[in-house]
Amino acid sequence: MSKYHNVPLKGVIFDMDGTLFSSQLDFALIREQINCAHGEDILEFITRLDSDSQRHAEQVILDHELADAEQAELLPQVAQSLASLHKAQIPMAIVTRNSEQATGIKMSRNPIPIDLVLTRDDAPAKPNPSALLHIAERWQVPVQHLLYVGDYKYDIQAAHNANMRACLYAPHKIPDYAAQADYVIRCFSELPALIELC
Structure with missing residues (x-):
């Protein structure tokens, strides 16, 4: 049985690039x-x-x-899933290693129902947990009730460094570090049901 059994999720924090938005960074x-x-x-x-x-x-x-x-787009099923979480009044935020300037462009070009966004210009970059802990404090929600969703090992590490649950978004190949995550989703549409089940 999971150590989080009967510990409901009360908020979700997302990585940005490769999780919510496409990224072609080389x-x-x-x-x-x-x-x-x-x-x-x-x-x-x-x-x-x-x-x-x-x-x-x-x-x-x-x-x-x-x-x-300038060319980033929302990834498949992201808009629908975020709308579902927003309708359910689940608090949402973004923590990204991207710059504030680039993040602002992506957010303005692809509106989503998330207002709380921390970039590397706001807090130490992941896997440092500072930004995640700041959000937990701002929401006044214990860390064990929060989930961090991302597509890379730094996201899993940041979540665990903050004592939060980690969900790996792996739409293509399952990476070798997937076993470190508490949950793995292959399609973003799986997320609302996962949160409801927790």
Whole structure:
């Protein structure tokens, strides 16, 4: 039996890119342009650069993010699922490693019923749990009643670092780190039923 049996979900926090919105960010190209080794966390890497190199790397990343934001679209079943959660009065928020500027473009181009959004400009980037904990405090909801939904291992790690439940959205191939998540969904339309069952 799950340790969360009979612990209802009272709020959902989402990752953004690859979870709610499409993203065509070419991380291999970004790494090449800023001389970041394959497999290294890009945001962690730039914190160790000298100030000039850091400014250059941040601008390279931002340029990529802004170009990506202009073509981002809602992923399949996201609009319907968010509408269902909104109708059920489930609090929702977004925590993303993306910049505030690019996030604003994506949100304005693809309106969704979520007003609370924290970017890397607002709080330390995932897997640091600070942004998730800030939202729990703002909502005044105990962390064990919250779910974080994302498509990458940093999302699972951030959720668990905050003592929240982690739901991995894996519409294509199931990654090797999927076993670390509390739940795995293959289609976004599965989410409202999952929340109702918890």
